[in-house]
Amino acid sequence: MKFWLIPVALLQITLPARGQQPDSLKPRPQNPSPMIENTRLHQRIPEQAYAGMQFEIATLLPRPVKVFLPENRRKARNFDLLVHFHGAGFPTQYAALHHRNALLTATIHLGSGSGVYGRAFEDSTIFPALLHVVHDSLQTQLANPITIKRIILSGFSAGYGAIRKILSTPQNYVRVDAILLLDGIHASYVPEYQVLAEGGEIQANELAAFVRFAREAAAENSSKKFLITHSEIFPGTFVSTTEATDFILQELDMKRRPVLEWGPLGMQQISESRQHHFAVLGFAGNTAPDHVDHLHALYFFVNELMK
Structure with missing residues (x-):
């Protein structure tokens, strides 16, 4: 048996000073990653x-609300109403056209940051x-009585701020029957900017409303529905x-399970958790295109939410 002697100089390792952590362990903001993903x-x-x-409502919010009823549902008299926050109108129009039931949509785009959406609904009326x-x-447009069944x-x-x-x-x-969060649910760290890996915690009260809705949707006999994608x-x-x-999953004592499945539009699903009418679907990716996938x-x- 041969043993190879390696010069000590080749094994020299530079250690960080006492009390100092290696830079490689420090989390780096991605927001999202600038990496190109192919x-x-x-x-x-x-x-x-x-x-x-199509018509607009310009009297209630800083920017007009864009309302859309697909042509193939013009004769319907009972509708579900989808109120969508953040983004252009064409994804909601496409969703209405491809929904299994008569779906009316109202698209609200107010700009960047969850704060602009939260402030817009500060007045509870x-x-x-x-x-x-x-x-x-x-x-009035249809000249017939209609009923909006579910909201x-x-x-x-950032649209989660309004919700x-x-x-x-x-x-x-x-009044809310169902919620869909598309790669949009955030909170603050406590202390501010101190990530979990460095001992920070999550500002729980900023997620309390979602925890409550998730808990209700996860109940066996609940009529509420909640789907989060991320x-x-x-x-x-x-x-x-x-x-x-x-x-939220920890608050409800729910566990994720790993999966390897194709999602819509080429998305790659890697995890999920379900309990009655509450579900979480996790997808691969940390780049801007991965983020926009969820909107499209x-x-x-x-x-999936309303099935």
Whole structure:
């Protein structure tokens, strides 16, 4: 048997000073990662105007609410209403066209950051007023009485800020039948900016409304539905969608299970957790295209939520 002697100089390791951690262990903000990702397809739905009735409501919020009824549902008289926060109107139009039931959509895009969405619904009367105006406006357009059966709220990215604010008011909470969060549920670290790996904690009260809704949706006989989808993006300065979702699962004593499945538009699902009408679907990716995948897959996830 031969033994090889390796010069000690080649094994020399530079150790960090006492009390100092190696830089490689320090989490780096990604927000999302600037890396170019070429593995997944990142398919996109066509950005176009879809056939249907469209009008705007410009009296309640800083920017107009865009309402859409697909042409193939013009003769319907009973609708589910999807109120979507953050993003252009064409993904919600596409979702309405491909929904299994008659779906009316109202798209609200107010700009960047969850704060602009939360402040827009600081006045708790705005949300019921919005529902009332959408109903009456469509009824006038169709010249027939209509019924809005279920209220679905969806938020992509920063849009969760509006949903959190709406749920914080008891009279608005009870009006919401289903929630879809598309790679958008965050909170603050405590102390601020101190990530979990460095001993930070999650500001629990910022997720309390979602925990409550998830708990109710997870109950066997509940009529409420809740679906969260998330990527692997780690912002670094605030709680990631993965961390926020893990917090909710822990509060409900639910566990994730690993999966390897194709999702919509070439997305790659890597985890899930389900209990009755509450579900979490985790997807691979920490780049901007991975984030936008969730918005373009709105049509798929709304059907998944309401099945």
